[in-house]
Amino acid sequence: MAVQPPPADRRIVVENAAIATVDPHDTEYARGHVVLLGNRIEAVGEGPAPARLDNVARRIDAEGHLVTPGLVNTHHHFYQWITRGLAQDDILFDWLVALYPTWARIDDRLVHAAAQGSAAALLKSGCTTSADHHYVFPRHGGDILGAEIEAVRELGLRFTALRGSMDRGEKDGGLPPDHAVEELDAVLTASEEAVDRHHDASPGSMLQIALAPCSPFSVSTRLMRESAELARRKGVRLHTHGSETAEEEAFCRELFGMAPTDYFESLGWLGEDVWMAHCVHLNDSDIAKFARTGTGVAHCPSSNARMAAGIARVPDMLAAGVPVGLGVDGTASNECGELGTELRNALLINRLHGSPRALTARRALRLGTMGGARVLGRQDEIGSIEAGKLADLALWKVDGLMHSSIADPVAALTFGALPPLAVLFVNGNAVVEQGRLTTVDEDRIARTCAIAAKDLAARTS
Numbered sequence: 380m381a382v383q384p385p386p387a388d389r390r391i392v393v394e395n396a397a398i399a400t401v402d403p404h405d406t407e408y409a410r411g412h413v414v415l416l417g418n419r420i421e422a423v424g425e426g427p428a429p430a431r432l433d434n435v436a437r438r439i440d441a442e443g444h445l446v447t448p449g450l451v452n453t454h455h456h457f458y459q460w461i462t463r464g465l466a467q468d469d470i471l472f473d474w475l476v477a478l479y480p481t482w483a484r485i486d487d488r489l490v491h492a493a494a495q496g497s498a499a500a501l502l503k504s505g506c507t508t509s510a511d512h513h514y515v516f517p518r519h520g521g522d523i524l525g526a527e528i529e530a531v532r533e534l535g536l537r538f539t540a541l542r543g544s545m546d547r548g549e550k551d552g553g554l555p556p557d558h559a560v561e562e563l564d565a566v567l568t569a570s571e572e573a574v575d576r577h578h579d580a581s582p583g584s585m586l587q588i589a590l591a592p593c594s595p596f597s598v599s600t601r602l603m604r605e606s607a608e609l610a611r612r613k614g615v616r617l618h619t620h621g622s623e624t625a626e627e628e629a630f631c632r633e634l635f636g637m638a639p640t641d642y643f644e645s646l647g648w649l650g651e652d653v654w655m656a657h658c659v660h661l662n663d664s665d666i667a668k669f670a671r672t673g674t675g676v677a678h679c680p681s682s683n684a685r686m687a688a689g690i691a692r693v694p695d696m697l698a699a700g701v702p703v704g705l706g707v708d709g710t711a712s713n714e715c716g717e718l719g720t721e722l723r724n725a726l727l728i729n730r731l732h733g734s735p736r737a738l739t740a741r742r743a744l745r746l747g748t749m750g751g752a753r754v755l756g757r758q759d760e761i762g763s764i765e766a767g768k769l770a771d772l773a774l775w776k777v778d779g780l781m782h783s784s785i786a787d788p789v790a791a792l793t794f795g796a797l798p799p800l801a802v803l804f805v806n807g808n809a810v811v812e813q814g815r816l817t818t819v820d821e822d823r824i825a826r827t828c829a830i831a832a833k834d835l836a837a838r839t840s
Contacts, residue, residue, distance in 0.1 A: 381532045381533070382532070382533075382534075382535035382805075382806075382808055382810065382818055383808075384417070384418045384583075384806055384807065384808070385417055385418060385806075385807040385808055386417060387416075387417040387418075388416070388417065388433075388434045389416070389417060389434055389436045389807075390414060390415065390416050390421070390432055390433070390434050390435045390436060391414070391415040391435075391436060391437045391438075391439070391770075391804075391807070392412065392413075392414050392415075392428045392432065392435055392437070392438045392439065393412060393413045393414075393415075393439045393441050393446060393772070393774065394411075394412045394427055394428055394438065394439070394440060394441060395410060395412075395427075395440055395441050395442040396408075396410070396411060396412070396413075396441035396442070396444045396445065396446045396774065397409055397410065397411075397444070397445045397446070397777070397788040398411040398412075398413065398423065398445075398446045398447075398764065399445065399446070399447050399741070399744060399764075399788075399789050400423060400448075400763055400764040400765065401447070401448050401744060401745055401748045401749050401762065401763045401764065402763045402764070402765050403763075405741060405745075407789075408423075408424065408425045409425075410425070410426065411423065411424055411425045411426065411446075412424060412426065412427055412428040413446060413764060413772065414428050414429075414432065415770040415772075415804065415807050416770075417770075417807055418583060418769060418770050418806045418807035418808075419583075419767060419768065419769060419770055419807070420764060420765065420766055420767065420768050420769070420770055420772075421766060422766055423764050423765065423766065439774070439802065441774055441801075442778075443776060443777065443778030444774045444775060444776055444777060444778070444801055445774075445775045445777050445788040445789065445791065445792060445798070446764065446772055446773070446774055446775075447505075447744065447748065447764075447772070447773050447775065447792070448507075448748040448749070448761065448762055448763050448764055448771065448772065448773070449505065449506065449507025449508065449748075449761070449771035449772055449773050449803065449804070449805065450504070450505045450506040450507065450508075450705075450718045450719060450722075450747045450748060450751070450773065451506070451507070451508045451509075451704060451705075451747065451748060451750075451751025451752050451754075451755065451757075451761065451762060452501055452506050452508065452509040452510060452705065452706060452707055452718045452751065453510050453654065453656075453675070453677035453704035453705065453706045453751045453754045453755060454510060454512060454618075454656040454657075454677035454679055454706030454707070454708055455497060455501075455509055455510065455511045455512065455706060455707050455708065455709060456511065456512055456513065456514075456708065456709030456710075456711070457490070457493055457494040457496075457497035457498065457511045457513065457527060457531075457709075458482070458485055458489075458490050458493045458494070458513060458515065458527075458709075459482075459493070459497075459709035459710045459711035459712075460492075460493040460494070460496035460497045460500075460710050460716065460828060461489060461492065461493045461496070461828055461831045461832040461835055462478060462481055462482065462711045462832070462835065463710050463711055463714045463716075463832075464714055465477065465478060465481075465711060466478055466711075469686075470624065470626065470686060470687055470688075471623060471624045471626065471627070471686050471688060472554060472596075472624070472626050474686065474711075474712070475554055475555075476554065478711060479554075479555050479556055479559050480556065480559075480839055481835060481836070481838075481839045482515045482559070483515065483517055483556065483558055483559040484517065484835060484838040484839055485515060485517060485520060485523070485835065486517065486519070486520040486521050486523070487520060487521035487522050487523045487525070487526035488521070488526070488831075489831045489834065489835055490513070490520075490523050490526050490527050490530075491526040491527065491529065491530045492530075492824075492827045492828050492830075492831035493828065493831060494511070494526070494527040494530035494531055495530045495531075495533070495534065495819070495824045495827070495828070496710075496716075496824055496825075496828040497511070497710060497716060498530065498531050498534045498536045499534060499816055499819075499821055499824050500710075500715075500716035500717055501536065501707070501716070501717070501718055502534060502535075502536055502803060502805075502810055502811055502816060503717070503800060503811060503814065503815075503816065503821075504716075504717030504718050504719035504720065504797060504800070505718065505719045505773040505775070505797075505800055505803060506536070506718040506719070507536070507537055507761070507771035507772075507773070507803065507804075507805045508536070508537040508538070508539070508751070508752075508755070508757070508761055508771065509531075509536055509537070509538060509539070509718075510538075510539040510540075510541055510589070510618070510677075510706075510755060511527065511531075511538070511539070511540060511541060512541040512543050512591050512593075512618060512656070513527060513540070513541065513542070513543050514543025514544055514545055514591065514592075514593040514597075515543075515545070515559065516544075516561055516569070517559075524540060524542060524573055524577075525577075527540060528540055528577060528586065532585075532586070533818065533819055534810065534816065534818050534819055535805050535806070535808055535810040535818045536805060536810075537585050537761070537769075537771065537805055537806065538585065538586050538587070539586075539587045539588070539589055539616075539755055540573075540577065540586065540587070540588055540589075541588075541589045541590070541591035541618050542569065542570050542573040542574075542588060542589070542590055542591060543591040543592065543593050544561060544566040544570070544591070544592050544593060544598065544602065544606070545559065545560045545561065545592075545593045545597040545598060546560050546561055546562065546563045546566055546597075546598060546599050546602050547560065547596070547597050547598050547599050547602075548560040551599065552634060553596055553597050553598075554596045554597055555597050560597070563599060563601060563602050563605075566592075566602060566606075567602075567605060567606070567609060570590050570606065570609060571609060571613065573588050574588050574590075574613045574615055575613075578613075578615055580614065582760070583760065583769055583806070585806060587615070587616075588615055589610070589615050589616040589617060589618050590606050590607075590609060590610040590615060590616075590617055590618075591617070591618040591619060592606050592619055593619065593620060594619060594620040594621075594623075594627070595619075595621075595627065595630065595631050595634075595635070595639060595642060596627060596630050596631075596634075598619075600635075600646065603619075603646050603648060604646045604647065607646065607647050607648055608647075610652070611652070616652045616653070616654070616755070616756055617648065617650075617652055617653045617654075618653070618654055618655070618656070618677075619643075619648070619655055619656070620655065620656045620657060621639050621640070621643060621655035621656065621657065621658055622638075622639045622640065622655070622657065622658045622659060622660045622661055622665070623656070623657035623658075623659055623660070623683075623688055624659065624660070624686070624688045624689070625660060625689070627639060627660075628660055638662075638665075639660075640661065640664075640665040640668055640669075643655075644668060649668060649669070649672040649674045650672050650673065650674060651672070651673035651674070651756075652756070653672075653674045653675065654674065654675030654676060654677055654702070654704075654754045654755075655674065655675070655676060655677065656676075656677040656679060656706060656708070657676075657677070657678075657679055657682075657683060657688065657691065657708075658676045658677075658678075658691055658696075659683055659688045659689040659690070659691045660689060661691075661692060661696070663695075666692065666695055666696055666699050666701060667699065669696065669699070669701045670696075670699040670700045670701045673702065674701070674702075675701070675702040675703070675704065675753065675754035676691075676693075676696060676701055676702065676703045676704070676754070677704055677705070677706035677754060678691055678693055678703055678704065678705055678706065678725060678746065679705070679706040679707065679708040679713070679721075680705075680721060680724040680725045680728045680729075681707070681708070681713045681715065681720070681721060681724050682706075682707070682708030682709070682712040682713040683728075684724075684728065685712050685713060686712055690728060690729070690731055690732065691729075692732070693725070693729050693737075693738065693746075694729060694732060694734070694737040694738060697742070702750065702753045702754050703746060703750050703754070704746060704747070704750040704751030704752075704753070704754035704755070705718065705721045705722070705725060705746050705747045705750070705751060706721075707721060717797065718747065719797045719800075720797050721747065722743045722744060722746075722747050722792065722793045723743075723793055723794065723795075723797070725738060725743050725746055725747075726738050726739075726740065726743040726793050726794065740787070740789050740790045740792075740793040740794060741789055741793075743793045744789060744792065744793055748762045748763065749762035749763050750762075769806060769807075770804050770806060770807035771804060771805050771806065772802075772803070772804045773800060773802075773803050773804075774800070774801040774802040774803070775788075775791075775792055775798040775799070775800060775801065776798055776799040776800075776801045777791040777792070777798050779798075779799065781795060781796045781798070782795050782796075782798055799813075799814055800814050801813060801814075
């Protein structure tokens with residue numbers, strides 16, 4: 380059952396909090412207020428809220444808390460929640476070969492369970508908007524995309540569902556087994572139907588669709604090109620994996636005679652309506668092309684480390700003007716599944732480039748908020764705390780044992796352990812209270828996911 384938007388005249392007042400707005404000026408308030416009106420932010424500022432406000436349904440004394448925009452996740456694979464902890468010591472290509480046979484046996488029931496597990500983990504770590512890249516559609520799997528969308532709707536997460544695809548199987552020189560891929564024409568038909576059925580382009584949308592052929596090593600050139608044409612005709616965004624590993628670059632050079640970014644450029648796959656996951660192995664020319672065209676990047680630091688893919692050149696991308704947001708990636712390559720922890724991991728991993736200023740606390744927070752909003756094309760609605768924007772906020776408790784001795788609350792969030800989440804608002808609704816989901820029974824989700832994982836494992840034994 381969908382979470383309904385709050386009444387348009389209902390106000391919620393948050394006071395006495397440290398506030399990091401992540402607005403264009405990085406405005407912060409040591410002790411400020413935020414007023415929510417319906418599903419929008421009505422006001423934000425220093426000191427207490429105005430004394431006279433009508434229809435105040437709730438006042439929150441946020442003493443000892445940091446208020447930030449809700450976090451934005453730009454890349455994930457929700458279905459992998461029920462295949463965590465496998466192929467623990469493999470690089471990407473070996474990991475995929477090990478897991479494709481299992482993933483090829485999923486169905487809509489298992490995807491519904493996995494999507495709820497993934498979405499719950501995101502919400503409980505401060506994420507209010509997520510994109511999910513689903514690209515495995517077994518022939519008798521049922522309505523997998525619909526099951527995923529319904530699962531997320533029940534939890535109240537703002538969602539961009541990426542209708543992914545694979546049509547290049549082993550017989551065509553690709554990595555996936557032939558039984559795990561779809562026919563090209565079927566992909567295009569299903570992609571158009573997904574947009575027509577689910578995409579909501581209206582202001583404040585809780586659900587959008589993007590088209591997302593999986594990767595150069597699992598998708599034909601024709602499908603890449605025709606997916607881009609379809610997406611632009613339908614007015615939706617494009618997503619894929621790009622330049623994730625050295626092996627991927629070697630694959631592209633052997634098959635296409637060029638490196639990944641040049642290949643994408645040849646197909647019309649660079650532009651402001653495109654973002655790519657990982658982008659670990661970009662050279663100076665690649666970064667310049669991304670910057671010139673406005674092509675976005677989903678930076679997935681934990682997954683990149685888990686898969687030994689390398690360290691993405693995020694500081695160089697930001698300096699060049701490339702839109703960069705954070706991504707969890709699938710939980711078969713980031714078993715934690717939290718977006719909040721990616722703030723710290725991005726901050727620390729990017730300092731391995733050799734400079735303690737490669738990424739700062741506030742730049743890490745911006746990556747996880749406005750950076751992600753820009754990558755998803757929603758920077759006018761989410762990603763910062765400004766009057767008129769959607770009421771997606773996180774209230775972090777930073778006066779407890781793990782954080783009370785850190786004077787800078789933004790540093791407490793980005794350098795320290797992930798703080799307890801006191802309240803998470805999505806679209807003006809409190810979907811997390813005191814670290815627990817309010818919309819569904821998270822213990823039931825845990826049980827359902829455990830059963831689903833065992834069911835899927837039994838199908839492949």
